[in-house]
Amino acid sequence: MNKKVCILYTGGTIGMVPTEDGYAPKKGYFRSLLDDISQLRHEDMPTWDLVEFDPLLDSSDISVDEWNVIGSAIAARYDKYDGFVILHGTDTMAYTASALSFMLEGLGKPVVMTGSQIPMCEVRSDGRDNIINSMMIASQGVANEVSIYFAGKLIRGNRATKTSADDLIAFTSPSYPPLASVGIDIKYSRRGLQLPEQPANFNFRAFKRVPIAVLKLFPGMRFDLLEPIIAEKIRGVILEAFGSGNIPSQDPALVNSIRRASESGTLIAVCSQCYQGTARIGTYAASSKLRDFGAVSCLDMTTEAAVAKLYYLFSQDMEPDTMKRAMETNLRGEISI
Numbered sequence: 001m002n003k004k005v006c007i008l009y010t011g012g013t014i015g016m017v018p019t020e021d022g023y024a025p026k027k028g029y030f031r032s033l034l035d036d037i038s039q040l041r042h043e044d045m046p047t048w049d050l051v052e053f054d055p056l057l058d059s060s061d062i063s064v065d066e067w068n069v070i071g072s073a074i075a076a077r078y079d080k081y082d083g084f085v086i087l088h089g090t091d092t093m094a095y096t097a098s099a100l101s102f103m104l105e106g107l108g109k110p111v112v113m114t115g116s117q118i119p120m121c122e123v124r125s126d127g128r129d130n131i132i133n134s135m136m137i138a139s140q141g142v143a144n145e146v147s148i149y150f151a152g153k154l155i156r157g158n159r160a161t162k163t164s165a166d167d168l169i170a171f172t173s174p175s176y177p178p179l180a181s182v183g184i185d186i187k188y189s190r191r192g193l194q195l196p197e198q199p200a201n202f203n204f205r206a207f208k209r210v211p212i213a214v215l216k217l218f219p220g221m222r223f224d225l226l227e228p229i230i231a232e233k234i235r236g237v238i239l240e241a242f243g244s245g246n247i248p249s250q251d252p253a254l255v256n257s258i259r260r261a262s263e264s265g266t267l268i269a270v271c272s273q274c275y276q277g278t279a280r281i282g283t284y285a286a287s288s289k290l291r292d293f294g295a296v297s298c299l300d301m302t303t304e305a306a307v308a309k310l311y312y313l314f315s316q317d318m319e320p321d322t323m324k325r326a327m328e329t330n331l332r333g334e335i336s337i
């Protein structure tokens with residue numbers, strides 16, 4: 001039987017047109033772009049429906065509320081389709097992919113995110129290839145998780161990061177191999193597709209807009225100025241630390257801020273600033289104080305995945321200790337253990 005794919009168009013470069021202010025999405029225009037791609041009517045392709053979001057957004061404007069809208073749009077159509085393709089701007093695609101990977105519990109169908117670096121109204125657009133291959137992958141039912149397809153590679157959504165604003169290969173998966181390589185054939189990696197045990201039933205979990213922060217350390221940072229915000233207003237901090245999770249431990253200001261934040265119930269999760277590798281508190285003496293104050297290691301999670309996971313866990317109203325354990329547990333393939 002012919003497979004059915006639902007295309008959710010949220011905005012992004014792929015459907016943008018030039019305006020006086022630069023590229024911007026245009027309501028109702030994308031349908032005509034899809035109608036111009038004859039391959040989308042080929043008998044080897046799944047049948048498809050298009051859902052255009054309103055408003056269409058540059059992905060810089062996509063945040064927790066929009067993630068909830070995208071997640072609930074999938075949940076409302078879950079039984080009707082074999083897979084989903086989400087067209088989305090590239091700038092925050094890795095955040096949305098990470099968020100959906102947690103929101104869509106027990107997902108048993110492909111949700112493939114894609115977009116383009118060059119709009120489809122331009123001759124050299126990479127959008128057509130990205131859409132056609134994403135539709136194929138979404139219909140095949142092999143990668144039954146949230147993924148990103150871009151420029152010949154299918155990567156796990158919560159492992160992706162945007163690494164180029166210019167290249168057609170916009171995304172990489174620094175600490176996890178691709179789920180599939182797309183050349184003459186679509187070659188899936190059975191090993192890469194393994195996931196930890198998932199909830200048995202599909203369930204959409206909306207996120208709450210909990211106050212969290214990402215703090216990137218740099219030499220000379222004035223921690224004393226940040227302390228009141230961290231300790232009083234923020235419920236979770238992702239500390240982008242040096243190397244394998246190290247902090248300036250000789251400066252009492254940061255260590256004291258972290259201690260006070262922890263005491264007032266703020267969760268501190270430590271990521272690495274490195275493009276690739278593992279943040280593990282206690283590997284060096286320069287990070288061991290973090291452990292004394294109850295911080296957790298993000299291991300090889302991307303910052304994007306750590307942000308999404310914090311929202312997810314805070315939205316479940318968990319006990320602090322359960323939440324800390326969950327942060328260091330591989331829930332959706334976001335951590336290598």
Ligand code: ASP
Pocket residue numbers: 011012013014057058059060088089090091092115116117
């Ligand atoms: N600014 C655009 C967006 O993220 C960039 C893109 O789609 O490539 O919506």
